[in-house]
Amino acid sequence: MGKALIIGAGGVASVAIHKCVQNSEVFEEICIASRTKSKCDALKAKLDGGKTKITTAQVDADNVDELIALINEIKPDIVMNLALPYQDLTIMDACLATKTNYMDTANYEPEDTAKFEYKWQWDYRERFEKAGITALLGSGFDPGVTGVFSAYALKHYFDEIEYIDILDCNGGDHGYPFATNFNPEINIREVSANGRYWENGEWIETKPMEIKRGYNFSEVGEKDMYLLYHEELESLVQNMPGLKRIRFFMTFGPSYLMHLKALENVGMTSIEPIEYEGKQIIPLQFLKAILPDPASLGPRTVGKTNIGCIFKGKKDGQDKTYYIYNVCDHQECYKEVGSQAVSYTTGVPAMIGAAMVMTGKWNKPGVFNIEEFDPDPFMEELNKWGLPWVEDFNPVLVDALPEEANQPELVR
Ligand code: NDP
Numbered sequence: 001m002g003k004a005l006i007i008g009a010g011g012v013a014s015v016a017i018h019k020c021v022q023n024s025e026v027f028e029e030i031c032i033a034s035r036t037k038s039k040c041d042a043l044k045a046k047l048d049g050g051k052t053k054i055t056t057a058q059v060d061a062d063n064v065d066e067l068i069a070l071i072n073e074i075k076p077d078i079v080m081n082l083a084l085p086y087q088d089l090t091i092m093d094a095c096l097a098t099k100t101n102y103m104d105t106a107n108y109e110p111e112d113t114a115k116f117e118y119k120w121q122w123d124y125r126e127r128f129e130k131a132g133i134t135a136l137l138g139s140g141f142d143p144g145v146t147g148v149f150s151a152y153a154l155k156h157y158f159d160e161i162e163y164i165d166i167l168d169c170n171g172g173d174h175g176y177p178f179a180t181n182f183n184p185e186i187n188i189r190e191v192s193a194n195g196r197y198w199e200n201g202e203w204i205e206t207k208p209m210e211i212k213r214g215y216n217f218s219e220v221g222e223k224d225m226y227l228l229y230h231e232e233l234e235s236l237v238q239n240m241p242g243l244k245r246i247r248f249f250m251t252f253g254p255s256y257l258m259h260l261k262a263l264e265n266v267g268m269t270s271i272e273p274i275e276y277e278g279k280q281i282i283p284l285q286f287l288k289a290i291l292p293d294p295a296s297l298g299p300r301t302v303g304k305t306n307i308g309c310i311f312k313g314k315k316d317g318q319d320k321t322y323y324i325y326n327v328c329d330h331q332e333c334y335k336e337v338g339s340q341a342v343s344y345t346t347g348v349p350a351m352i353g354a355a356m357v358m359t360g361k362w363n364k365p366g367v368f369n370i371e372e373f374d375p376d377p378f379m380e381e382l383n384k385w386g387l388p389w390v391e392d393f394n395p396v397l398v399d400a401l402p403e404e405a406n407q408p409e410l411v412r
Pocket of ligand 1: 007008009010012013033034036039059060062082084085087106138140142143181182183186294346
């Protein structure tokens with residue numbers, strides 16, 4: 001069918017690449033390109049020998065000219081951006097210059113501010129449309145599958161969705177007192193920012209981790225979850241007509257929170273550069289260097305993730321609720337692709353999103369968030385490629401839960 005250029009060779013890219021190779025009918029050829037070429041070569045060495053032809057390259061994705069030269073050499077049908085959010089715009093620029101389709105799993109972020117805004121990427125809409133190429137934004141799990149679930153719920157079960165709660169539960173245990181399941185810098189930026197949700201046309205800001213609920217997750221059990229801002233809220237507010245409120249909750253254990261608070265209190269999570277022995281360093285980047293590499297958590301993580309969306313709205317004038325979620329087992333993922341479930345639940349949808357564009361199932365010129373496409377073919381592929389979904393038409397609603405004290409005493 002076609003050729004993909006994959007940029008990045010970290011946790012998420014590794015899973016996506018395993019899945020591209022499994023889906024060799026669509027991915028006849030892939031080129032893995034990243035800053036550290038040895039990581040690309042290691043993946044090639046592991047996966048070579050199947051039907052997908054694999055090549056590798058070194059690229060600095062902060063450099064548009066280097067990217068353009070690589071795209072012109074490879075001539076891919078799509079560039080899969082599985083590097084970091086900082087590279088989104090340079091890769092989009094290179095795609096525009098070469099008229100190549102684009103996809104990613106996280107919105108652009110400037111290195112010096114943590115904003116989680118689509119504005120910069122939405123500014124490319126007209127240019128992508130004119131160039132006749134598609135940019136698919138946010139094709140991971142959240143953002144990603146959560147947007148597909150929302151489009152699917154609206155298409156099949158509701159006339160109007162009024163309330164959405166996205167629940168992201170990681171019941172995995174890696175045995176370390178503190179480690180992050182994906183890139184530590186991005187993860188810590190996300191959870192140490194203020195919380196925010198949208199209600200009746202307004203954004204309401206909370207302190208970090210201010211709103212807490214206990215939820216009993218299927219196949220995982222009771223976990224504490226906290227309201228966070230998450231980037232898919234911004235696009236879903238625009239793309240779900242009639243929406244009154246949308247919130248995002250993520251689970252954290254007490255040990256994670258205690259360490260995070262202590263690190264924050266001593267300034268280790270700051271993205272403001274400081275001078276150390278005559279050198280400028282960013283404390284959060286230094287912290288990343290001393291924390292366990294997320295890729296190393298795979299063999300030690302046990303337990304499951306459960307990520308999904310609870311919808312409340314109207315169908316034929318009647319109130320209706322609907323919960324759709326996926327449960328993923330860390331050890332099963334490790335056995336299959338050598339990574340834990342957090343990378344797996346992101347890498348699989350990245351492969352599927354790229355396949356949707358390459359096969360022409362999702363093909364419209366412009367820049368689109370994932371919920372703007374027909375969810376049905378993507379939903380089918382989720383079942384096929386390892387992320388089956390479960391539906392519950394009578395879920396426990398978050399609003400039915402008692403409000404809990406905000407944080408463990410220790411963390412305050
Ligand atoms: P990793 O840090 O494991 O991997 C990032 C990769 O990008 C590394 O191979 C790194 O190279 C490469 N890279 C970084 N900068 C450059 C550059 N300038 N040029 C070329 N390559 C570069 O991150 P993850 O795999 O955990 O995360 C990947 C992306 O997925 C992130 O954007 C993250 O936000 C997103 N994500 C999305 C989720 C979702 O559900 N939507 C969930 C989890 C993550 P090197 O090896 O040299 O460092």
